[in-house]
Amino acid sequence: MIAAAIEAHPVSGAMAPGHGDGGPAPIRIIVSFGFWVFLLSDIVMFSALFAAYAVLQGHTAGGPTGRQLFNLRHVAIETGCLLTSSFTCGLLTLSADARSKAGIYLAATATLVLGASFLGIEISEFAGMVARGAVPSRSAFLSAFFTLVGTHGLHVTAGLIWLLVMLAQVATRGFRPATMRRLGCFALFWHALDIVWVALFSVVYLMGMG
Amino acid sequence: MDNRGDVQAATPGEDGSDTPGIASYLMGFGLAIVLTGASFWAADTGLIYGPAVPIALAVLAIAQMGVHLVFFLHITTAPDNTNNILALAFGVLIVTLVVGGSLWIMAHLDHNMMPMDQLMQRQR
Numbered sequence: 484m485i486a487a488a489i490e491a492h493p494v495s496g497a498m499a500p501g502h503g504d505g506g507p508a509p510i511r512i513i514v515s516f517g518f519w520v521f522l523l524s525d526i527v528m529f530s531a532l533f534a535a536y537a538v539l540q541g542h543t544a545g546g547p548t549g550r551q552l553f554n555l556r557h558v559a560i561e562t563g564c565l566l567t568s569s570f571t572c573g574l575l576t577l578s579a580d581a582r583s584k585a586g587i588y589l590a591a592t593a594t595l596v597l598g599a600s601f602l603g604i605e606i607s608e609f610a611g612m613v614a615r616g617a618v619p620s621r622s623a624f625l626s627a628f629f630t631l632v633g634t635h636g637l638h639v640t641a642g643l644i645w646l647l648v649m650l651a652q653v654a655t656r657g658f659r660p661a662t663m664r665r666l667g668c669f670a671l672f673w674h675a676l677d678i679v680w681v682a683l684f685s686v687v688y689l690m691g692m693g
Numbered sequence: 694m695d696n697r698g699d700v701q702a703a704t705p706g707e708d709g710s711d712t713p714g715i716a717s718y719l720m721g722f723g724l725a726i727v728l729t730g731a732s733f734w735a736a737d738t739g740l741i742y743g744p745a746v747p748i749a750l751a752v753l754a755i756a757q758m759g760v761h762l763v764f765f766l767h768i769t770t771a772p773d774n775t776n777n778i779l780a781l782a783f784g785v786l787i788v789t790l791v792v793g794g795s796l797w798i799m800a801h802l803d804h805n806m807m808p809m810d811q812l813m814q815r816q817r
Contacts, residue, residue: 515705516705516776516777516780518705519705519777519780520780523780523781523783523784524784526784526788527784527787527788527791530787530788530791530792531791533792534791534792534794534795534796535795537792537795537796538795538796538799555733555736555737559733562729562733566722566725566726566729567722569722569725569761569765570718570719570721570722573717573718573721573722573765574715574718577714577715577718671705671766674761674765674766675766677761677765678758678761678762681729681754681757681758681761682754682758684732685732685750685751685753685754686754689732689733689735689736689750690736690746690747690750692736
């Protein structure tokens with residue numbers, strides 16, 4: 484760090500680059516702050532879908548309701564998969580910090596398997612609903628449901644592909660700073676998806692059954 | 694961390710101090726399991742007064758999001774985290790406006806609108 488030329492921060496009394504005199508913050512800080520802002524904007528987008536769902540929830544147009552379609556046991560398994568994958572993603576971050584390739588592969592494999600199980604259960608749920616005639620065009624409720632839950636599912640799919648790419652990068656290029664930054668961003672993305680899922684299972688499934 | 698050293702802005706997802714590590718993730722995982730279990734229990738049990746169930750679920754969900762933010766994303770209130778917290782606060786403001794505002798205005802519209810069959814009759 485270039486701490487020598489920096490004046491003490493007026494409040495904390497500490498040297499703080501990025502607070503004026505210190506010059507720009509290190510690229511690692513800038514990248515993850517930028518990605519954090521992206522994640523928040525993604526959550527704002529989800530909030531619009533949540534609002535649409537909440538407004539249209541009761542508009543079933545004589546079609547099937549959530550209570551008839553949802554299976555809480557499947558939702559509980561999905562939640563367990565995603566929650567555990569968020570924990571293994573934390574282990575991935577720790578392995579990356581410790582520069583342990585074996586740890587990264589192990590934690591990433593667990594995350595991939597759990598994420599893929601989540602996706603598999605969700606797709607079979609969707610297929611079951613479509614087979615019963617509960618397609619997105621059936622009612623406003625189903626349009627909002629498939630848009631909201633489907634968007635989350637697409638995010639999980641993108642996350643899985645991203646993780647595979649990151650594994651390839653670690654395998655071929657090792658622990659370059661850029662690769663480590665991308666792994667850090669992936670971990671943020673995956674944890675944020677879990678936060679969206681918490682809102683999703685509470686609002687859509689649990690409140691929908693109540 | 695040395696107090697007189699350089700405090701740089703912390704990134705989301707990592708805590709500048711030497712405390713985090715596996716303990717933080719285990720703690721978050723444990724709390725998240727308890728809160729998720731409580732949510733599924735609250736939705737299923739007959740012990741809670743019916744109309745209060747959605748409120749209980751909302752409280753549990755917000756608590757769990759807080760757990761994820763603190764123990765998984767390591768968002769703290771430390772001075773080095775000001776940027777992250779401010780961005781988060783702005784995000785929460787927008788989410789509240791979008792969801793709360795939509796529900797509020799649509800409930801009023803529903804309340805004030807003529808029932809659909811009468812509306813159709815009038816258009817003939």
